[in-house]
Amino acid sequence: MSDTVHMSLDEVRALSTEVLIANGMSEANAMVIADVVTQAEADGTHSHGLFRVPGYVTSMRSGRMDGKAVPEVTEKSPGLVAVDSKNGFSPPAIMAGKPLAIEKAKSQGIAALGLRNNGNLNALWWEAEHFGDAGLICLTMSTSQSFVAPWGGNKALFGTDPIAFACPRAGKPPMVFDYATSASARGEIQVAAREGHSIPKGWALDKDGNDTTDPAAALEGVQLPFGGHKGNAIMIMVELLSAGLTGGNFCFEAQEQVDAFGGHDAGPSNAGQIFILIDPKGFHETFLDRVEGLFGKILAQEGTRIPGDRRYANRARSATDGIECQAALHQQILDMRDG
């Protein structure tokens, strides 16, 4: 048996939809999550692709997340839309709030969409791109659970606290960046541990609060913010806007709650997320031209790139070539679908 299974993107979508519905997700929600999984595979960001499906299934089987959740959308004011995700997956909740949020951003010039009671942390680029495709500038941030020490401290408090930004472009998909505001993704440390190489100084502290380049020691300790005290300030902003403002849990609150339930798969985390949406034509009509002027200047320097372009290149390739899935993972998903 080969180590990988070749799949077309249609096959990724069909399998994802089937396994989620077979394990209790509503059809409407499954179509949205399957789109995230398929786009992640298409874009080569496998950590949010099929790799994540078994965890989704487990979280529904354990009752930690509600695959049938029907998000509740509330108009809070002329510029604010709130969504209670009802402990469901966040992408369907975002899609539920999206039409009203877009309408408000376009009529008011700026609007915000705030989510609470999110059951999971999704790939923010997928979400930001939706608003970029609608012609809006989008800044989004989300909480998760505690992995990162505040600057100067040595105990986990913040999450990986991702931030994503989409900017519409003329005749092209939007520019989208998306990254953890921790110095590294947790998965990068796990990969280093598995492959036996060291990690850069500045990524993590060991359990005694000392700098470490040993990934095993880092996993027992805490991660650090990216960019030192400046990244720390950004993390505080992410916590305040995505959780403090919306009513979602701060990462430390989610962690306390999950710990009380007995572990990651045992209880809800009730995370929060904020989207700030701006009409790029709100101040003047030439925004899209000006974006290309800036990007042209960046690309005129050898060695630079526009954030997200690597994903789009992967997307173009996978549309015709399909993707490769680890055979063991593929079999696990088949078993979960059928058993």
Place this chain on the structure above:
Amino acid sequence: MSDTVHMSLDEVRALSTEVLIANGMSEANAMVIADVVTQAEADGTHSHGLFRVPGYVTSMRSGRMDGKAVPEVTEKSPGLVAVDSKNGFSPPAIMAGKPLAIEKAKSQGIAALGLRNNGNLNALWWEAEHFGDAGLICLTMSTSQSFVAPWGGNKALFGTDPIAFACPRAGKPPMVFDYATSASARGEIQVAAREGHSIPKGWALDKDGNDTTDPAAALEGVQLPFGGHKGNAIMIMVELLSAGLTGGNFCFEAQEQVDAFGGHDAGPSNAGQIFILIDPKGFHETFLDRVEGLFGKILAQEGTRIPGDRRYANRARSATDGIECQAALHQQILDMRDG
């Protein structure tokens, strides 16, 4: 003669107001700029204090900036306020747009204030604090001129592209952070060059595009974004929101314009700036309590601090103790006032 002159904050304010008016600034604008200078001295951020006054005077004497500019405020939509700073100093322009922007943020839940044709880059914390004092969450960003290479490149394109954030607190002044999104402030490299010590790797490249820890080589080369490719993405966002969106100049456009005029003090830079303002009670009523919950958790870890607290401690001290001004600088300002 002593190396420094002791001044009360009232004396700082009076001297700043006098020297600016004597050199052609309107009284209304001078009162605002003198407040920035006084607060900067009070807070111990001397780079925006009296140190900057001679440059303000020079820029008015050369005609590069208009000290009598009357900013023009325009309501663009229910959530957007535009201000044309008319090549004046940015703080009076911000104060001109502030009442309408606050009214909109409170009635709409979220609003944005966009400035174009700013003549200078002010201390963003001073500005963000104004909106925090008004009970709003404030995120602001501004362009300046080109000092920083995009990630992977080696020529100056971005500015130091500062970002500031204010969060109101119950019974306390707002939490405010403010920093350059370059790895270091330009002044930090200049200080290292003067004092003859090296700079950390990652701050700058030399003129051939190589990493350098030599501050002199760094000043001939380019600065780098903070936090590697993640900070680079933030810098792109700062450029797009503060200039692309508002109609202000990107840093490279400001630089081209200033170069065409023959140097920094020879022509206008027409910078842009954006403020995103959010009503913290827009989603629920308990925001202020939740902020204290998060900050309490941060401060429970030894070695941490809340951003901006050092400035507030300085402010409390200087209110009674006054400040020290370099004697040569003090004399220079007196001469500019009187001559």
